Amino acid sequence: MTRPVLEVVDLVKHFGAVRAVDGVSLAVAPGEVLGLVGESGSGKTTLGRCATRLVAVTSGHVRINGTDIAKLSRRQLRPLRRHFNMVFQDPSSSLNPRMTVADIVSEPLRLHRIGTGASRRSRVNHLLDQVGLPAGVGRRYPHELSGGQRQRVSLARALSAGPALLVADEPTSALDVSVQASVLNLIGRLQSDLGFACLFVTHDLASVEFLAQRVAVMYLGVLVEVAARRELFATPRHPYTQALLSAAPIPDPPAQRTRRRIVLTGDIPSPVDPPAGCRFHTRCPVAVDECRVVVPPLRPVGPAGALVACHLVADDGTGPRLG
Amino acid sequence: MTLLRVDELTVRFRTEDGPVLAVDAASFDVAAEEVLALVGESGCGKSVTALALTRLLPRNATVAGTVTFDGTTLSALPESALREVRGRDVAYVFQEPMTSLNPVLTVGRQIGEVLRQHQKLHGAAARRRAIELLDLVGIPLPARRIGEYPHQLSGGMRQRVMIAMAVACRPRLLVADEPTTALDVTIQAGILDVLRDLRTEIGMAVLLITHDLGVVADIADRVVVMYAGRTIETAGAPALFARPSHPYTRGLLDAVPNPARHADGGLREIPGRVPVLADSPDACTFADRCGRADETCRRHRPDLSPGPAGHPVRCWHPLPVPEPAVPA
Numbered sequence: 001m002t003r004p005v006l007e008v009v010d011l012v013k014h015f016g017a018v019r020a021v022d023g024v025s026l027a028v029a030p031g032e033v034l035g036l037v038g039e040s041g042s043g044k045t046t047l048g049r050c051a052t053r054l055v056a057v058t059s060g061h062v063r064i065n066g067t068d069i070a071k072l073s074r075r076q077l078r079p080l081r082r083h084f085n086m087v088f089q090d091p092s093s094s095l096n097p098r099m100t101v102a103d104i105v106s107e108p109l110r111l112h113r114i115g116t117g118a119s120r121r122s123r124v125n126h127l128l129d130q131v132g133l134p135a136g137v138g139r140r141y142p143h144e145l146s147g148g149q150r151q152r153v154s155l156a157r158a159l160s161a162g163p164a165l166l167v168a169d170e171p172t173s174a175l176d177v178s179v180q181a182s183v184l185n186l187i188g189r190l191q192s193d194l195g196f197a198c199l200f201v202t203h204d205l206a207s208v209e210f211l212a213q214r215v216a217v218m219y220l221g222v223l224v225e226v227a228a229r230r231e232l233f234a235t236p237r238h239p240y241t242q243a244l245l246s247a248a249p250i251p252d253p254p255a256q257r258t259r260r261r262i263v264l265t266g267d268i269p270s271p272v273d274p275p276a277g278c279r280f281h282t283r284c285p286v287a288v289d290e291c292r293v294v295v296p297p298l299r300p301v302g303p304a305g306a307l308v309a310c311h312l313v314a315d316d317g318t319g320p321r322l323g
Numbered sequence: 324m325t326l327l328r329v330d331e332l333t334v335r336f337r338t339e340d341g342p343v344l345a346v347d348a349a350s351f352d353v354a355a356e357e358v359l360a361l362v363g364e365s366g367c368g369k370s371v372t373a374l375a376l377t378r379l380l381p382r383n384a385t386v387a388g389t390v391t392f393d394g395t396t397l398s399a400l401p402e403s404a405l406r407e408v409r410g411r412d413v414a415y416v417f418q419e420p421m422t423s424l425n426p427v428l429t430v431g432r433q434i435g436e437v438l439r440q441h442q443k444l445h446g447a448a449a450r451r452r453a454i455e456l457l458d459l460v461g462i463p464l465p466a467r468r469i470g471e472y473p474h475q476l477s478g479g480m481r482q483r484v485m486i487a488m489a490v491a492c493r494p495r496l497l498v499a500d501e502p503t504t505a506l507d508v509t510i511q512a513g514i515l516d517v518l519r520d521l522r523t524e525i526g527m528a529v530l531l532i533t534h535d536l537g538v539v540a541d542i543a544d545r546v547v548v549m550y551a552g553r554t555i556e557t558a559g560a561p562a563l564f565a566r567p568s569h570p571y572t573r574g575l576l577d578a579v580p581n582p583a584r585h586a587d588g589g590l591r592e593i594p595g596r597v598p599v600l601a602d603s604p605d606a607c608t609f610a611d612r613c614g615r616a617d618e619t620c621r622r623h624r625p626d627l628s629p630g631p632a633g634h635p636v637r638c639w640h641p642l643p644v645p646e647p648a649v650p651a
Contacts, residue, residue, distance in 0.1 A: 039507035040478075146596055176364035177534065181578035181590035188589070203507065206537075210580035210590065247512040249537030251579050253561045256540040263516065264509045266463075267477040 003066055005030050005164045005197035006051055006084075011060035011070075013043075013050050017272045020046040022221035023060075025298075028165065033191060033198040035212030035229070037205060037244070041268050042218040048167045048201045052086045053077055065164055082112045085158040089170035091150035095142040101128070101153050102138035108161040127156040130193075131186060148179035152186065159194065166191075169201045184210055205248045209233055217241050220279040221271055223298055227306035235317070237301065237308045240280045242322045260323035278311065286312060286320045326528050327353040327376070327496055332388035334368070334375050334552075344600045345371045347552035347608075348388065350627065353496065356522060358529045360543035360560070362536070364575075366597050368552040369532045373498050376530075377409050378402075393495060411441045414489035418501040420481035424473040430457070430484050431469030437491045456487040459524070460517050479510035486517060493525050500532040515542050536579055540564060548572050551598055551608035554627060558634035568630035568641040571609050607639065615640045 004027035013021040021043040028034045038044040049055045050070075051062055057070045064084055069077060085108070088094045095104055102124050109120045125135050131152040142150055151171060158166055168187065172180040184207055191198055191211075200212055208215055209229060216226040217238065225238040236242045243262040250256050264283045269275055275282050281291040290311050298309040302317025313319035334346040346368040353359045361369045374380050376390050377397060390397045392413065397405065409415075417423050425433055434453040438444040444452055450469070457465035460483040473481055482502060489497055499518065503511035518529055519542060533539060539546055539560060546563045548556045548571070556569040567573045577591035595612040605624050610616040619639045630636035632644050 039509065148596075177536070177575060178364060178578045178593040181580075182592040184580065185589045185592060205508075206580035243509060247508040249508075249512075249515075249535075249541040251536035251540050251564065251576065251581055253540040253564050256537070261512065263512050267479060267510070268507075 002030055004028055004063075005032075005065060006199060007061070007063040008047070008051060009061040009063070011047065011050055011062065012058045013046050013055065014058045019221050019271050019274060021050060022271075022274070024218070024221075024223055026216055026223065026226065028197045028199055030164070030197055031191075031195045032214065033200055033212045035208035035215040036199055036201045036218060037203065037208055037215060038218035039203060039244075039268060041220065041271055043221040043271070044201050044203075044218045045169055047218070048086070048169050048199060051165075051199060052084055052167050054086070079112070082108065082114070082161040083163055084165040084167065085161070085163045086167045086169065087151070087154045087158045087171050089173050091147065091154045091174075092142065094154060095150060095157075097142055099141075100138065101133075101140050101142070101145075104142070104153060105138075105156045105160050108157060112161050114161060123160065124156075127160055130159075130190065131156045132182075146179075147175050148183060151175065151183050155183075155186065155190065159190065159196070162194075163196055165197050165199070167199045167201065170203070171200075172207060173202065173204065180207070187211060205245065217244065220268060220274050222279060223307070223309065224280065225306065225308050226298070227308075228304060231302075231304050231306055235302075237306065237313050237317060237319055238280075238310050239284050239286055239312075239320060239322055243283075246323060262322045278309070285322060288312070324355045325352045326355045326357075326393055327530070328389075328391040329372070329376070330389045330391070332372060332375060332390065333386070334371050334380065335385050336381075337383045337385075342601045344552055344603055345384075346375065347600070347603045349549065349552070349554045351547045351554055351557055353528050353530055355495070356526055356528055357544050358518070358522060358531060358542055360531045360533055360539045360546045361549060362533060362539055362546055362575075363549035364534060364597060366551075366599065367549040369549050370500055372549070373415075373500050373530065373532050376498065377405055377413055379409075379415075410437065410494075411492045412494055413496045413498060414492070414494040416482070416485050416489050416497065416499045416502045418504050420478065420485045420505075421473060423485055424481060426473055429470055429472055430476070434469070434484075434488050434491060437488050441492045452491070453487075456491055457484070459490070459521070460484075460487045461513065462487070477510075479506055479513065482506060482510075482514055483517065486514070486521070490521055490525060490527070494527055496528045496530060497521070498530045498532070501534070502531070503538060504533070504535065511538070518542065536564075536576065548575070551600060552603075553608060553637060555609070555637045556630075556635065557627070558632070562632060562634055566632035566644050568632050568634065568636035569609075569638050570613050570615055570640075570642060573642055607637070615642075 006028040009025050011024045036044050050057050061068050062070045105124045106120045172183050212229050215232045217224050219240050225241045236245050243264050246262045266283050277293045278291040278296050281287040296309045296311045298307045301308050329351050331348045336343045363369045375386050431453050435449045438449045453469050454465045462483050503514050543560045546560050547554050550571050556572050574593040607620040607625050610620040625637045625639050627635045627637045630641040
């Protein structure tokens with residue numbers, strides 16, 4: 001197997017008493033889009049921020065192209081930052097309002113001392129073209145652009161130094177559906193043209209199904225299931241994954257109104273004091289005594305190598321079907 | 324039976340950048356006990372329309388057109404009479420429950436306030452009714468919850484409290500503006516179930532304002548699509564999804580990732596952006612973004628009239644009805 005671009009091992013991130021990420025391991029292969037899905041409080045955004053070291057890591061490893069960045073200082077990280085970058089949900093708060101678009105996009109090139117003034121200018125024009133913005137936009141300021149255009153600028157900046165890894169945190173969640181479509185198409189096209197690996201963090205299952213090759217599902221700081229996209233959407237195995245997929249309404253009235261639905265009771269528990277055993281047991285309709293006591297390990301099940309953390313799923317991948 | 328009729332509703336705002344036409348002669352009606360979804364993207368005028376029904380708009384707004392509720396012309400009522408209608412007959416639920424709840428009052432006090440105001444219920448009777456209401460919206464241990472403050476509740480529970488307050492007086496119409504947009508999908512499913520149950524239990528209609536076509540597919544009986552302040556298509560939910568007539572409606576449906584529709588192709592994009600208008604142009608407002616537009620579309624305003632699929636559409640060149648799929 002080729003070396004993963006991103007390899008996270010036993011990652012833990014606590015904010016004081018809040019156990020935001022509590023022992024997560026995953027890898028993203030070169031050229032792969034891994035969708036990381038979960039609801040509020042699942043820790044998916046924190047995991048993305050740990051992977052790019054925007055926050056310090058409590059324990060565990062974050063390897064990018066084999067180099068462990070988990071414990072590096074700011075100074076040690078700086079030269080490595082050209083290899084990974086991030087785009088965020090709200091482009092209006094992540095772009096400097098006092099810089100022109102051209103300056104924003106070329107900033108990573110200047111910081112990493114890539115190229116000359118002239119070569120940077122031509123690189124910026126090329127990048128703006130790649131993200132579908134007219135060259136004249138380079139002289140504009142972020143407030144002169146629409147939300148969709150600003151997100152294109154964020155992408156151009158994130159990709160300007162040619163990173164091996166892009167972490168995209170809810171990049172389309174603040175956008176209207178028609179604009180969302182164009183940004184999702186763009187990320188898909190850029191990813192297949194440029195071949196970077198992508199950790200795509202979102203709560204939106206439909207965009208993951210559109211963009212990702214593999215999907216990881218997080219619940220309350222831990223992974224509950226990781227599988228190839230088709231397999232995950234066709235045969236979700238963890239009870240939480242099943243509930244999550246069944247709760248997301250599909251835009252097709254006859255199908256939506258006749259499908260089986262699993263309605264979970266209760267709320268996601270506090271990450272300050274997560275439940276013992278399986279963290280999902282307080283809301284799981286099929287939980288047994290073992291689930292309340294023993295932590296289920298994330299282990300391979302079934303013929304296609306899906307990973308599931310559930311006591312009730314057998315090694316051959318069979319298990320409870322809810323609904 | 325028609326419960327609410329909106330006829331040529333027009334809302335203009337005076338702003339520092341000049342006048343803005345937010346709602347442009349919008350017309351639709353809501354039947355008793357019906358869930359009508361008002362759908363569109365940011366800036367289409369759907370929320371302003373909802374607020375304009377009972378004149379809940381800031382001072383820089385001017386409203387024209389008529390709103391009739393159960394035979395009463397709301398647009399002609401004085402503010403004092405309208406205040407009686409709000410809360411009692413027409414109730415509202417908004418996207419963010421935390422900003423609509425008072426953080427220093429218990430849930431019970433806040434529901435009690437509504438009961439005192441509109442139903443003259445006090446003391447133990449109000450408390451009993453508040454517990455009933457929390458139970459009605461599916462809040463576990465309601466007798467304990469009424470003593471809690473909003474910050475002690477999760478987002479989903481807060482939204483249930485807002486719905487409980489809204490339906491306290493058994494309104495005939497609940498206006499719900501993006502009620503589940505701030506919530507996770509597993510929580511959203513529960514809230515949509517509550518709305519569905521309340522509709523039959525109380526016998527109220529729901530005007531649901533949303534941008535989420537999945538939510539529409541889940542709960543709406545009928546749909547009104549808005550674009551640039553105009554109502555551009557209205558149909559039963561299944562018909563709208565299966566046989567959209569307006570190119571914009573079709574564009575919205577194709578823009579949503581849906582494996583059944585796209586297989587492995589890309590998502591369809593709608594080029595351009597929504598115009599911000601100062602005045603109502605004598606043209607189709609979607610013409611500049613539409614592949615089917617011609618000179619007629621740029622020079623003449625289309626009316627909302629029956630289209631090829633049998634439901635009203637505001638378009639000079641509506642889409643043909645798709646051939647029924649031949650089973651393979």
